Amino acid sequence: MRRRVPRWCAALGALALAVLLPQPGQAAxxxxxxxxxxxxxxxxxxxxxxxxxxxxxxxxxxxxxxxxxxxxxxxxxxxxxxxxxxxxxxxxxxxxxxxxxxxxxxxxxxxxxxxxxxxxxxxxxxxxxxxxxxxxxxxxxxxxxxxxxxxxxxxxxxxxxxxxxxxxxxxxxxxxxGGTAASNGAADLWIPVGVVAAAGLVVLYAVRRRRAAAADGAAQPAGPGRRPAGAPAGTRPGRHRCPSWTRRPGSCWWPPTTRCAPAGRTSASRRRSSATRPPSPSPKPSTTPTAS
The missing domain is CATH 3.10.310.50 (Diaminopimelate Epimerase; Chain A, domain 1)
Known part of the structure; x- marks a missing residue:
């Protein structure tokens, strides 16, 4: 899932481009x-x-x-x-x-x-x-x-x-x-400073987001929808449905509460109801002679 870029980061990038691009009537x-x-x-x-x-x-x-x-x-x-x-x-x-x-x-x-x-x-x-x-x-x-x-x-x-x-x-x-040349000289000094400051803010924001995500992942207990600590790399959180059995054993982790059936069969076909029992045998006809 992609993360959306915060609006202030996009605005900061646009400001940096506007500052760096030559403006009419300036240094040109x-x-x-x-x-x-x-x-x-x-x-x-x-x-x-x-x-x-x-x-x-x-x-x-x-x-x-x-x-x-x-x-x-x-x-x-x-x-x-x-x-x-x-x-x-x-x-x-x-x-x-x-x-x-x-x-x-x-x-x-x-x-x-x-x-x-x-x-x-x-x-x-x-x-x-x-x-x-x-x-x-x-x-x-x-x-x-x-x-x-x-x-x-x-x-x-x-x-x-x-x-x-x-x-x-x-x-x-x-x-x-109107002294535009003098102002251009001052702009040449603060433009690099502004660019460096903007880059520093972006890097700081990225580092803080990464640390926060790492801390959140360490503190969150494993459960449905999360891969537990120590699970093989490349595994994914289980869903309460199994579309097919196309993965090699051990290549995908599923929660213990979910059973996966082979392809072409549903999980429901493997469940047996305790209320369903084999039919009882029919009683044999009596061979005792009846009184006439």
Whole structure:
């Protein structure tokens, strides 16, 4: 007979799975990501705040003029990696080509990096000029959208041989992601502790149930429905009926109060009633002659 799993054990297991499975908007935003396939903007923290159309227009203008695609990614943090390594890993994971550039911004960690292919047509000096003139001034003022617009205009300018100009600054929210990266770090600490505690509770419950079952079996006297102590292994408690005599002698224990008949016969056929006796012989006819 199977034992039913207590409801609290099932709930505990479900809670452990819910804790261990990645949740939307958590640590996945910190690891190198796959960029959105819906356009050139990946905003996981809501940094643009209604200025998506403005950034999209600037990115399209750069592509129309130079056939250069600028991708922008906003996340909370870079999961302990250097900004450049994170940006390069994300670009590789997303399959960016030679004419593709990635501007990665970590709004909570306040870091950024630019990943460009060596054959993109931009030199390191040009990349540095755009970063220092058009990107960093906007990021210092929390103008996340302005950084992307300034980058698009700056790359167009250096490829055309024009000087790079700083974009108009519109200050924004300092931490649009709400510090999710910091909370993820705290979650990474208590998740293992919670899992270990849950496993310990399950083991403790199983041990206590086993001990209780063993104690109950030792204290319960043998009787109908129980195999007595010392009975051969593999025996089973007797029932007050014997379906057949198919077991070898000694392979199955039956209570002494129950008799088992061979197959094809019932126990009742072996019982004899004390009230049933053989019929008495009929009296012999008298041979004494009768008087005439």
């Amino acid at each position: 935003a910190d690891d190198p990501i796959t960029l959105s396939t819906d356009g050139q903007i990946t905003d996981r923290v809501g940094a643009l705040q209604g200025r998506t159309a403005e950034v999209t227009t600037a990115l399209n203008r750069l592509y129309d003029a130079r056939h250069l695609q600028l991708f922008v990614a906003y996340v909370n943090g870079f999961s302990g990696r250097s900004p450049q390594d994170w940006a390069n890993a994300t670009a590789t994971r997303s399959g960016l080509g030679r004419q593709d550039i990635l501007l990665a911004v970590a709004t909570h960690d306040r870091q950024y990096a630019v990943s460009a292919d060596q054959d993109s047509g931009l030199t390191q000096a040009q990349l540095d000029e755009v970063s220092s003139t058009a990107i960093e001034p906007a990021l210092r003022q929390n103008d996340w959208a302005g950084a992307a617009v300034g980058a698009a205009g700056g790359y167009d300018a250096v490829l055309a041989g024009r000087p790079v100009t700083a974009p108009a600054i519109t200050p924004g929210t300092a931490d649009p992601g």
